[in-house]
Amino acid sequence: MEYRINKKTGDKISVLGMGSGGVASNGFKAGVELLQNAIGAGINYFDLAAAEGAAFPIFGEALKSVRKEVLYQIHFGADYDTGYRETAGEQPDSSLVTYSVGDYGKTMDPERIKRSIDWQLRTLGTDYIDYGFIHCVDAVSGWEEYLASGIYDLILDYKRQGIVRHVGLSSHTPPVAQRVLDDADVDMLMFSINPAYDYHYGDKYGAGTTEERSALYQRCERDGIGISVMKPYAAGLLLDARKSFFGRALTTTQCIQYELDTPGVLTVLPGLSLAEELRDLLHYLDAAPEEKDYSFIRELKPEQAQGRCVYCNHCAPCPAGINVGIVNKYYDLALLGDEMAKEHYNGLDHHAGECLTCMHCDESCPFGVAQCERMQKIAAYFGV
Numbered sequence: 001m002e003y004r005i006n007k008k009t010g011d012k013i014s015v016l017g018m019g020s021g022g023v024a025s026n027g028f029k030a031g032v033e034l035l036q037n038a039i040g041a042g043i044n045y046f047d048l049a050a051a052e053g054a055a056f057p058i059f060g061e062a063l064k065s066v067r068k069e070v071l072y073q074i075h076f077g078a079d080y081d082t083g084y085r086e087t088a089g090e091q092p093d094s095s096l097v098t099y100s101v102g103d104y105g106k107t108m109d110p111e112r113i114k115r116s117i118d119w120q121l122r123t124l125g126t127d128y129i130d131y132g133f134i135h136c137v138d139a140v141s142g143w144e145e146y147l148a149s150g151i152y153d154l155i156l157d158y159k160r161q162g163i164v165r166h167v168g169l170s171s172h173t174p175p176v177a178q179r180v181l182d183d184a185d186v187d188m189l190m191f192s193i194n195p196a197y198d199y200h201y202g203d204k205y206g207a208g209t210t211e212e213r214s215a216l217y218q219r220c221e222r223d224g225i226g227i228s229v230m231k232p233y234a235a236g237l238l239l240d241a242r243k244s245f246f247g248r249a250l251t252t253t254q255c256i257q258y259e260l261d262t263p264g265v266l267t268v269l270p271g272l273s274l275a276e277e278l279r280d281l282l283h284y285l286d287a288a289p290e291e292k293d294y295s296f297i298r299e300l301k302p303e304q305a306q307g308r309c310v311y312c313n314h315c316a317p318c319p320a321g322i323n324v325g326i327v328n329k330y331y332d333l334a335l336l337g338d339e340m341a342k343e344h345y346n347g348l349d350h351h352a353g354e355c356l357t358c359m360h361c362d363e364s365c366p367f368g369v370a371q372c373e374r375m376q377k378i379a380a381y382f383g384v
């Protein structure tokens with residue numbers, strides 16, 4: 001497994017994580033086995049905004065012996081009917097195996113949220129939340145309601161009590177996410193990222209222009225806010241040639257590489273239900289570079305993406321030894337006011353000023369970046 005560090009919290013997070021959608025779809029035993037195999041492969045990061053409450057007892061059973069080694073994202077605003085009723089006194093079957101719980105629903109009622117969080121913790125067999133999430137804010141009015149109803153204060157209160165360790169935010173909408181990041185001290189953003197959404201071939205979860213989305217990722221990278229990726233395959237559409245926005249299917253490995261190349265991203269969280277899906281996810285770790293190459297998406301990139309470096313390093317190797325992607329990333333971050341970017345740039349082995357103007361990167365860049373010219377600009381900007 002590969003791990004990345006959340007700069008704000010110091011948590012070591014597996015680049016491959018898991019959502020909870022699908023975990024319960026083949027029953028309790030199969031779900032437990034799936035999660036235990038994921039843990040065995042080094043996965044340590046799990047999102048608990050489940051499609052159905054039945055996922056919780058499965059997570060509780062599978063991860064109870066390794067609770068301290070895993071990290072949970074738990075959402076303040078996600079609710080599961082029967083869990084709520086059970087907390088209110090309607091005790092269901094005491095056997096977790098046959099425990100019947102309801103579907104996911106969203107609530108802004110703080111009392112109901114408290115009961116739901118209490119039920120989720122008890123069912124998971126834990127007394128703390130690694131990342132307590134501001135749940136699914138996609139409108140400024142929704143964020144204002146979240147604040148006014150005291151739910152954000154509730155998260156902070158739980159943090160003071162040590163029940164919540166860090167604060168997260170889930171959103172699909174860049175300007176709204178930016179507003180929440182202005183108002184709240186967020187340590188992790190869960191955002192819907194994939195090549196279709198970034199290049200405006202997405203569905204309703206791919207909100208925002210390419211520039212707005214890119215600015216959000218850059219901000220997270222600059223401020224050390226980690227990103228966990230939801231919808232990494234655009235709900236499976238990218239994996240199906242008949243439905244793919246790019247006219248042909250991408251593999252899960254290509255999607256994951258694209259997302260892990262995105263600034264700020266720490267981990268990708270697909271929902272899994274089958275052992276084969278887990279094997280396919282883990283294949284990313286052993287895949288050859290050509291299997292990870294997603295450059296064919298250039299065929300359908302929109303005008304606004306033309307000429308923008310996405311740090312993918314498809315132009316490597318550079319004969320001068322320059323890491324073209326990372327040099328561009330530090331340059332963009334410095335322009336955005338990241339004070340550490342210059343220091344990181346200076347610490348590289350090779351700098352833009354060493355460019356031999358060989359034009360190799362211009363010729364091989366699938367995104368049409370005039371990189372040779374850009375190297376001169378970067379060298380002048382940093383003075384090296």
Ligand code: SF4
Pocket residue numbers: 308309310311312313314315316324325328361364365366367368369371
């Ligand atoms: S110049 Fe092109 S190929 Fe090279 S890192 Fe940037 S986007 Fe990727």
Ligand code: SF4
Pocket residue numbers: 317318319320321322324354355356357358359360361362371372375
């Ligand atoms: S143009 Fe410069 S940065 Fe690009 S491959 Fe050639 S030497 Fe490297």
